[in-house]
Amino acid sequence: MRTSIATVCLSGTLTDKLHAAADAGFDGVEVFEPDLIASPSSPEEIVALAARLGLSLDLYQPFRDAEGVSEEEFVRVLHRARSKFALMQRLGIDTMLVCSNVGTATVDDDEVSASQLRRLGDAAAAAGVRLAYEALAWGRYVDDYRRSWRIVELADHDAVGLCLDSFHILSRGHDPAEIEEIPGSKIFFLQLADAPALTMDVLSWSRHHRLFPGEGAFDLGAFVGHVLRTGYDGPLSLEVFNDVFRQTDVVRTARQARRSLTWLEDLVETRRLPAVAEPAGFDFVEVRAEDTGEADVLLGQLGFTFRGRHRSKDARLWTEGPARVVCNEQHARNQSPSLAAVGFEVADPAVSAARARALQAPTVYRRTLANEQELPAFRAPDGTEVFLGPVSSGDAAWVPEFDGGQEPTPPLLTGIDHVNLAEPWQCFDEAVLFYSSVLGLTPAASQEIAAPNGLVRSQVVRSASGSCRLALNVAPLAWDQAGGFPQHVAFSTDDVAAVARRAVDRGLVPLAIPTNYYDDLMARFDLSSSEVEAMAELGLLHDRDATGDFTHFYTATVGGVFFEVVQRRGGYDGYGAPNAGVRLAAQHRRPR
Amino acid sequence: MRTSIATVCLSGTLTDKLHAAADAGFDGVEVFEPDLIASPSSPEEIVALAARLGLSLDLYQPFRDAEGVSEEEFVRVLHRARSKFALMQRLGIDTMLVCSNVGTATVDDDEVSASQLRRLGDAAAAAGVRLAYEALAWGRYVDDYRRSWRIVELADHDAVGLCLDSFHILSRGHDPAEIEEIPGSKIFFLQLADAPALTMDVLSWSRHHRLFPGEGAFDLGAFVGHVLRTGYDGPLSLEVFNDVFRQTDVVRTARQARRSLTWLEDLVETRRLPAVAEPAGFDFVEVRAEDTGEADVLLGQLGFTFRGRHRSKDARLWTEGPARVVCNEQHARNQSPSLAAVGFEVADPAVSAARARALQAPTVYRRTLANEQELPAFRAPDGTEVFLGPVSSGDAAWVPEFDGGQEPTPPLLTGIDHVNLAEPWQCFDEAVLFYSSVLGLTPAASQEIAAPNGLVRSQVVRSASGSCRLALNVAPLAWDQAGGFPQHVAFSTDDVAAVARRAVDRGLVPLAIPTNYYDDLMARFDLSSSEVEAMAELGLLHDRDATGDFTHFYTATVGGVFFEVVQRRGGYDGYGAPNAGVRLAAQHRRPR
Structure with a gap:
């Protein structure tokens, strides 16, 4: 399977991150918006660098506070989204991550959220891009992937699908087995993170303590198994927020990240490594x-x-x-x-x-x-x-x-x-x-x-x-x-x-x-x-x-x-x- | 009021800690048992050093897993307690902290706990010492100071009183106003700690993130006010577990600790400092x-x-x-x-x-x-x-x-x-x-x-x-x-x-x-x-x-x-x- 990594996992500038991801053997990256905004490189330069390095640009993320809002606020959301769709065209990125609303949602109604996602989907389709909607574990109303899937089903739009993130699902203790009820074609993106078993508010846990697969306490083999059985064939992509990785050597962290995916691919049998044998x-x-x-x-x-x-x-x-x-x-x-x-x-x-x-x-x-x-x-x-x-x-x-x-x-x-x-x-x-x-x-x-x-x-x-x-x-x-x-x-x-x-x-x-x-x-x-x-x-x-x-x-x-x-x-x-x-x-x- | 500090707040050896506490102007210390066990100094040497430094030894702590146990286990508790009472006699310490049971409690019955504390009190009185019973925020059955007070009331023994610790009470959101219903003479000891507002399991919060008064989010002025209105006249004593203070320079940390109590004494008006005026x-x-x-x-x-x-x-x-x-x-x-x-x-x-x-x-x-x-x-x-x-x-x-x-x-x-x-x-x-x-x-x-x-x-x-x-x-x-x-x-x-x-x-x-x-x-x-x-x-x-x-x-x-x-x-x-x-x-x- 293709492998990808969110640039937020790595330290340095956006160009440092692209070099390190390519060096470690990733196929692509998720472009984390603050990394692009802080970069002096133009979108065209980023595209050209990624092409030379053999990296695809797989996802633009995150787009926040999009749905469940008043119609007055939704006008501003559409303005913001259209601007980002234009940027994605310049970057040649076809998928945008839309997180469930944390800051501006005032309407707790799946029909309203679905209608707003559908209209965003129209705008996205017109720009030739699509939206992967993700339930954040701390979303104001939508904090469970089963609810985000219900909203995507209601939206019923070719350009609107799901993003699944292992942290948001496993940190809340939600049963990942129900993922198998979702058609793989509607899972637009898969983000993977492990985490240590901690008892703390899920936002702090997520922002500071995520780990690469195999480093924490989550059963990522089982999780990815559920996703693969839907027929999902997009990349396995890492999204890890971690206070240590943010400051350590970017080349080293990228290799560690790639190793975690190699281990995981072996575990879910999409790639076979020579057998592990614990020392005698x-x-x-x-x-x-x-x-x-x-x-x-x-x-x-x-x-x-x-x-x-x-x-x-x-x-x-x-x-x-x-x-x-x-x-x-x-x-x-x-x-x-x-x-x-x-x-x-x-x-x-x-x-x-x-x-x-x-x-x-x-x-x-x-x-x-x-x-x-x-x-x-x-x-x-x-x-x-x-x-x-x-x-x-x-x-x-x-x-x-x-x-x-x-x-x-x-x-x-x-x-x-x-x-x-x-x-x-x-x-x-x-x-x-x-x-x-x-x-x-x-x-x-x-x-x-x-x-x-x-x-x-x-x-x-x-x-x-x-x-x-x-x-x-x-x-x-x-x-x-x-x-x-x-x-x-x-x-x-x-x-x-x-x-x-x-x-x-x-x-x-x-x-x-x-x-x-x-x-x-x-x-x-x-x-x-x-x-x-x-x-x-x-x-x-x-x-x-x-x-x-x-x-x-x-x-x-x-x-x-x-x-x-x-x-x-x-x-x-x-x-x-x-x-x-x-x-x-x-x-x-x-x-x- | 007299001021004291638990040796666990400070880095270094037990003798380093005594020197630093005296240097910072504390009147006494709580002897944290692991500090004594790890010290090559005999109890008599510690007594002599404390005397030279002008420090009193105010509390021996902690004694764990004492009450709510089977009678078979209580035999072992008594054996352990008598040995510690003998040690306290050598140290000239008259009060021992008894934490509510975390590890070995099997009987969730206040009468049983009170009876066991009463028998421990008999042994303590025979050795000329007394017991300050404290509800840990994560005690197996007793995790609220109001319940520990009920058990102390039931024990009805001159050598059995309460220890109150601001962290255990405020971290759980328990109302400290009810402290005023306890006679001051039954509050044998008062431990103070501040903490940042964190949402995490209370044990980790306590072990790693406690702060000195004024450094965190607790209202310690109000808390101490409630305690003083009972007539409590023991020391204001600091007990702060903190990953940073454990490794920083002991002299500096002790002075910081003492400053926090000076500030607190001014706040509760047991000592008046020159007025604070925020800069223009x-x-x-x-x-x-x-x-x-x-x-x-x-x-x-x-x-x-x-x-x-x-x-x-x-x-x-x-x-x-x-x-x-x-x-x-x-x-x-x-x-x-x-x-x-x-x-x-x-x-x-x-x-x-x-x-x-x-x-x-x-x-x-x-x-x-x-x-x-x-x-x-x-x-x-x-x-x-x-x-x-x-x-x-x-x-x-x-x-x-x-x-x-x-x-x-x-x-x-x-x-x-x-x-x-x-x-x-x-x-x-x-x-x-x-x-x-x-x-x-x-x-x-x-x-x-x-x-x-x-x-x-x-x-x-x-x-x-x-x-x-x-x-x-x-x-x-x-x-x-x-x-x-x-x-x-x-x-x-x-x-x-x-x-x-x-x-x-x-x-x-x-x-x-x-x-x-x-x-x-x-x-x-x-x-x-x-x-x-x-x-x-x-x-x-x-x-x-x-x-x-x-x-x-x-x-x-x-x-x-x-x-x-x-x-x-x-x-x-x-x-x-x-x-x-x-x-x-x-x-x-x-x-x-």
Whole structure:
């Protein structure tokens, strides 16, 4: 199907937007009137630029406050409309969006609205254009697509049809299934937007918080399915008002938008992508720095075995059972330690890589010598390099590329439980779409954690089995100046106390947890003082819910990275959220 | 009355918060439990620090999910409560906040809740403490202060009273007048928070958007009046959860908080400040730069007369009728032009200055020689220097300090219509409180303006007559990196076309307005093409509403400053908001 995007989704000037839409691979755009009005380019210049870029101009929008008005007001509406029809002729646009009246409607009568739309339709037809009437979720009288359809039916005019917008329908909880009762030929345009599940007035929700498909909580696959079953064959067009996208790089936002439609086309089966397969688990994580020495020390204390240096790269491998950490000093001049790459184990790396490419994920190139394993890699929106490897039992196939190290001992760790990544505020939604559409991870619990210097927003994306979990964190704005949000890797174990004891014996100083925390633990849970004292001695934190419990500890932070070791008991499926504030406060007292 | 602040209002560690609260002049604090749990300081250390700082520890909070539970669960509640009572004894705190149950309540029966509170009260009394029961706006069963009072009455226990929180009552629209039916002796604690008028779920509204009194839309004067008439004599205590204050400088936030209570105390007449008198108008504005030359040129083109150099400072004065602009090159090395100071004319500068000092506004000191006018000055939260001068007719008394210039000619300008200031996102709410509490300006229309690179939030504060208007603007975050939001001064005239014509004749190049804008103007308004062509020639923009119309033009931007000239006709009271996006787009195309 053809794809389109409303220019209001993108930042910059109208010409910036056209360039970015074409670059991202859209077929056309909706011209948002304020973008044209603010542009110094003449309509003819816009037409010529769009033609050169291979973009069609699919819709002129919005025309407001047209129907349900007094006859005196309708004279002014017709004057305004005729002027816009003339402009559309200059732009070569054949469809205008007419929103249901918000500001000037005084007549709550479908016959009156239909009659006025019919007369507007006459004027439109005379100019060779047509009108797509849309029920805004906050229209004064018409706020339901079923009512706008009734009015269009009453208008009974070839130049008057419907525009359907997923936000206006799904935000109100209106059943989209009844769309199938509308003939596809009367649906003149389809606008798509996702949104997070928020409880707030629908106008503010719409103006500030819309998202691209796949980034929010709406079931857009089902919605578009209903529309397609009517026979609708116009473009799938995005109309997203979002405070972040309005100010972020236009080229990047356009590509994110196009990725969301590619994902959606696959979902509704109008285009097939290589199959998604959620990761079976983590292959490795990579810490990168000019000098990773402090991370190497921490890993040794946590019981990891040094497995050697890479034969052709300046990197070292540490493993403890299936948990593998690469410390990479290649191309890292002046960099302090960061979590630079995460490897995932997938059923078929070639298929997953083909899917990533189809979703326009930027490829990461690393030098690979002839006798080395080549893992496809892509850059996530947050900058993390995502590697795709096959599912391994025991050491991964690339492990023998490291030599000169020691033989592993029987492990206490059972793997990587989760990886905590920092997301710049500009790319959080894009990151959710990336990890879900490319890797097939599913957004789960979202939480806010109070740190001493602001609220951290944390969103987990995970595989269904829990074998692969990422926590995506947006730090408070003030942290941008203060070095950012530290990232971490949480290793799993069946005996966290033993891991902690071994680490302390090897010199680890666990993150310092206040005595007040342990007093509160005794107030909240049925724990003996000797149990709590044992935890306090090792810096262990504890949480519990109806399904099980969770015990964990943290290392110090080196550069922008630290490690955690966690033990889950019973069905506990969380991340110790009640302890996160205590951890952040302890880290705040020890600035990196 | 005594003043207190919940530690959750402030950023940093618990000890940071105590220092900041004491520095700002609070008498006490509410200890927010997570702050204590995350603190490495023992309760005894906290007590000793508070004692040294002269702070009382007024409340321990919150104790959650206490009542309306099964008897089995109540055993755990009692265990938890006894542990907290012991902690309160160590802290020397005599009152604990008990929130209405959100998580574990299963019994919707006031008798059961009252009985459980009574038994908790027995345990509290045995420990020498008491319980202040609060209806959360989102309590599972108890979400109205009238119901929490009924339960407290039923509990009928000396150690069980009420906590009232303005947010929980006013956010739900519950009538606060019925508070007067409660005996003051049973109101154990009073928490105060303001909030903006938002339509969203009350929990999110509370957790993220509370404000200090005077910064939001609640009538806290009336609310506190009801409470005081009960005979309540505990502290006025602030409890504000706010995403911004959580991350901003703790000392600054504490002073802002204290200012809000000073303002409130004056409002409810428990403390009298020097009277507030809203400004009669603008005395002057000051452009500061190492070289203000470009601003001088613009002012000359706009018809201003050069009135001379200051006799002792490196500053020049330009006037046109009552509009006065000082171009100041004193202490401005490496600074590009900015709006550094705004002078206001007030009925009695000494009284207004005393009020500003009582509200802890930071004083600005400038060298004033013996024979020069001395204007008291204060620094607004956004950094603007605010000067207070007497009301003048004709030239202000300080004008003769400038000499060597020309005699003014008959003016076309009638004064300064409004001043547009840029507010860093961290200090927007503080700025609203500053301009309203110190200067007596009233918050008016708030708008969002779509610029090519993000939404600008714009809030007007003004005098009732409209003689003095400030627009406070928060730019999109991405602008922080891009040089910030330009500020401007809008001059008023009765003949904007004549001012524009004169300026163009003197070489001014008005901000370029697109032809598409004028085409739209003709579609929207009943304007002849010759009228619109005349506007286009001079770069004039136009707006109109039911009461009148507005015509205006803009100069280019120099450094971070530009000028506007506006003409209001009829009762038009706005600022040409429909044109602001066109202006911002034109400025975006001409980056400073």
